[in-house]
Amino acid sequence: MRHYFSKKNRALxxxxxxxxxxxxxxxxxxxxxxxxxxxxxxxxxxxxxxxxFIKLGTDVPHYPxxxxxxVVLWNFFNEMTVQSLGSIVGRGDLxxxxxxxxxxxxxxxxxxxxxxxFLNLIVVTVFLFINHVDLLRTTLxxxxxxxxxxxxxxxxxxxxxAAFVKFRDVNYIWEVILQAGFYLTPILYPLTKIxxxxxxxxxxxxxMAQSIQDARYATITHSDKVITAHRxxxxxxxxxxxxxLVALVLLMGVTYFKRQxxxxxxxx
Amino acid sequence: xxxxxxxxxxxxxxxxxxHERNSSIKSAVVNFYKQKKGxxxxxxxxxxxxxxxxxxxxxxVGRNGSGKxxxxxxxxxxxxxxxxxxxxxxxxxxxxxxxxxxxxxLTGRENIFLNGALLGFSRKDMHKMYxxxxxxxxxxxxxxxxxxxxxxGMQVRLAFSIAIRAQSDILLLDEVLAxxxxxxxxKCFNYFEDLKQLGKTVVFVSHDMVAIKRFCTKAIYIxxxxxxxxxxxxxxxxxYTEENIDRSTxxxxxGALSKANQIAIKIKEQxxxxxxxxIGYKSKNKDPMYIGISILKDGISVAEISTLGKHKxxxxxxxxxxxxxxxxxxxIYQIGGGLFRLNNKELVAATSKRQExxxxxxxxxxxxxxxxxxxxxx
Numbered sequence: 001m002r003h004y005f006s007k008k009n010r011a012l013x014x015x016x017x018x019x020x021x022x023x024x025x026x027x028x029x030x031x032x033x034x035x036x037x038x039x040x041x042x043x044x045x046x047x048x049x050x051x052x053f054i055k056l057g058t059d060v061p062h063y064p065x066x067x068x069x070x071v072v073l074w075n076f077f078n079e080m081t082v083q084s085l086g087s088i089v090g091r092g093d094l095x096x097x098x099x100x101x102x103x104x105x106x107x108x109x110x111x112x113x114x115x116x117x118f119l120n121l122i123v124v125t126v127f128l129f130i131n132h133v134d135l136l137r138t139t140l141x142x143x144x145x146x147x148x149x150x151x152x153x154x155x156x157x158x159x160x161x162a163a164f165v166k167f168r169d170v171n172y173i174w175e176v177i178l179q180a181g182f183y184l185t186p187i188l189y190p191l192t193k194i195x196x197x198x199x200x201x202x203x204x205x206x207x208m209a210q211s212i213q214d215a216r217y218a219t220i221t222h223s224d225k226v227i228t229a230h231r232x233x234x235x236x237x238x239x240x241x242x243x244x245l246v247a248l249v250l251l252m253g254v255t256y257f258k259r260q261x262x263x264x265x266x267x268x
Numbered sequence: 269x270x271x272x273x274x275x276x277x278x279x280x281x282x283x284x285x286x287h288e289r290n291s292s293i294k295s296a297v298v299n300f301y302k303q304k305k306g307x308x309x310x311x312x313x314x315x316x317x318x319x320x321x322x323x324x325x326x327x328x329v330g331r332n333g334s335g336k337x338x339x340x341x342x343x344x345x346x347x348x349x350x351x352x353x354x355x356x357x358x359x360x361x362x363x364x365x366x367x368x369x370x371x372x373x374l375t376g377r378e379n380i381f382l383n384g385a386l387l388g389f390s391r392k393d394m395h396k397m398y399x400x401x402x403x404x405x406x407x408x409x410x411x412x413x414x415x416x417x418x419x420x421g422m423q424v425r426l427a428f429s430i431a432i433r434a435q436s437d438i439l440l441l442d443e444v445l446a447x448x449x450x451x452x453x454x455k456c457f458n459y460f461e462d463l464k465q466l467g468k469t470v471v472f473v474s475h476d477m478v479a480i481k482r483f484c485t486k487a488i489y490i491x492x493x494x495x496x497x498x499x500x501x502x503x504x505x506x507x508y509t510e511e512n513i514d515r516s517t518x519x520x521x522x523g524a525l526s527k528a529n530q531i532a533i534k535i536k537e538q539x540x541x542x543x544x545x546x547i548g549y550k551s552k553n554k555d556p557m558y559i560g561i562s563i564l565k566d567g568i569s570v571a572e573i574s575t576l577g578k579h580k581x582x583x584x585x586x587x588x589x590x591x592x593x594x595x596x597x598x599x600i601y602q603i604g605g606g607l608f609r610l611n612n613k614e615l616v617a618a619t620s621k622r623q624e625x626x627x628x629x630x631x632x633x634x635x636x637x638x639x640x641x642x643x644x645x646x
Contacts, residue, residue, distance in 0.1 A: 011385050012385045015384075094368060097363060098344075098346070099344050099363075170293075262348045265347055
């Protein structure tokens with residue numbers, strides 16, 4: 001296990017991430033500032049559309065922040081899986097000519113997404129203070145919730161990036177699934193808008209819905225308008241299904257990636 | 269006591285070549301239902317076995333598409349063999365080409381650090397080596413420019429300077445000499461000499477028989493995926509040259525090098541300071557021609573001269589050139605020649621075998637081909 005995090009591998013991941021960041025904002029005047037400006041503008045748009053115009057979630061305290069946190073977490077999931085999906089094929093020149101652990105490429109693109117997430121969370125934190133959201137003790141859980149999302153996205157990333165080498169339709173299929181997932185996850189609307197409890201339960205089994213709701217509960221408000229898996233299943237073992245799904249996806253992703261990675265060089 | 273560095277046992281490698289672009293799920297499903305294999309098996313290597321001993325400079329020779337590069341990728345661990353096993357003892361350079369991972373949008377400096385990380389160096393290591401790398405590449409002024417503004421020669425120099433920092437026991441080199449100018453090739457050769465001195469194991473793939481003969485201690489010849497022969501570099505070089513001459517004369521192609529025109533070179537006589545070169549030529553049509561010869565050292569052309577504007581070459585005949593060897597430093601030289609059509613300067617025949625001659629002298633104060641006079645002024 002230790003050799004996975006050897007000095008060599010860490011240096012390589014760091015260098016690949018650094019390159020990624022340098023290239024991302026190349027030629028733009030504001031450069032890195034865009035990493036902060038993007039969530040900022042997103043917040044403004046969400047605020048105007050969903051708070052001023054549509055007036056969703058008026059019964060949820062601090063709804064604008066609640067909205068922003070959900071969107072930021074989803075965007076992270078979206079960005080990480082999409083970038084990782086193309087990472088192996090995109091680095092085909094490396095894979096065909098040099099022996100480096102293949103998973104490092106997926107890992108480095110996931111870390112780029114992770115760094116972006118933290119920049120986004122800085123903006124969220126700023127708005128938390130501006131809106132006078134009281135700090136909750138449960139905020140300490142947030143890192144674990146983020147870890148859950150990361151592990152879920154990593155499992156999917158490993159699977160998708162390996163599958164993409166063989167089947168170039170994977171990116172289109174994944175795009176559709178992400179679209180569906182975005183609307184099937186209570187990101188823009190509060191889960192209370194869905195009145196059918198069975199549907200509520202089905203929706204919250206999705207690890208993304210569960211983790212986003214938990215993150216909102218943990219950091220923003222304990223209001224009973226925030227439906228979490230724990231509240232919905234009232235402590236039954238059903239509430240652990242999302243975690244089991246995360247573990248399953250990771251296992252599947254790692255296994256498939258390991259089996260396929262030997263043939264990346266010839267299949268790309 | 270086994271002392272191998274690399275041991276290749278009965279290695280075969282097969283590739284699946286899809287009939288058409290098969291990398292979509294639809295065609296995979298369709299083929300599955302039709303019970304049709306959407307691919308063809310291509311055997312790139314067939315049951316190859318050999319051993320590279322520690323400290324050997326090991327040459328792999330073969331024509332394009334013979335499986336050399338596949339073999340090298342198997343050694344490097346980039347491919348996994350279909351059958352058989354590759355054992356490696358000691359650390360091995362992970363790359364088979366120079367400048368892997370170079371990004372045109374990054375500056376020279378950034379590329380050095382990225383490439384270094386790919387070779388397994390930490391940022392700290394790279395900071396220590398940075399100056400040496402830049403000095404060796406002679407590119408100080410360009411380090412903050414994007415790589416896309418570099419000439420290809422500059423890129424190769426930079427890549428080479430980083431690559432030689434790799435501290436492994438076994439090095440894999442694929443046709444590095446095919447690029448770069450004469451001065452750069454000389455640097456490569458010097459580096460090879462250093463490697464030999466240090467007792468590193470080197471696996472070297474090349475078309476250049478001169479380089480193979482000069483550096484390798486052992487070589488193998490690969491043809492159509494099979495190991496044809498394994499032996500001393502000169503043996504291998506002879507076999508390779510012979511087979512490839514056969515190839516060029518067998519096919520009665522209509523190409524530029526047709527049989528209608530022929531040229532051959534012989535060393536007629538050699539004295540203390542003169543080599544008399546005899547050039548015989550045959551040309552079936554009556555087009556006016558001219559002959560060019562070139563003198564090579566270490567595979568690099570050091571002088572060229574032609575009959576252009578001096579002598580008329582028509583039909584069959586022979587002509588001599590007296591080379592004054594006083595101008596040359598000691599070493600082994602080679603002569604090659606070509607027959608060209610006068611009106612369009614098209615090459616219509618070339619010598620199939622270069623002739624060698626030696627120039628005596630081992631003055632340690634002088635190097636390369638041209639003998640410079642003692643024009644020092646203190």
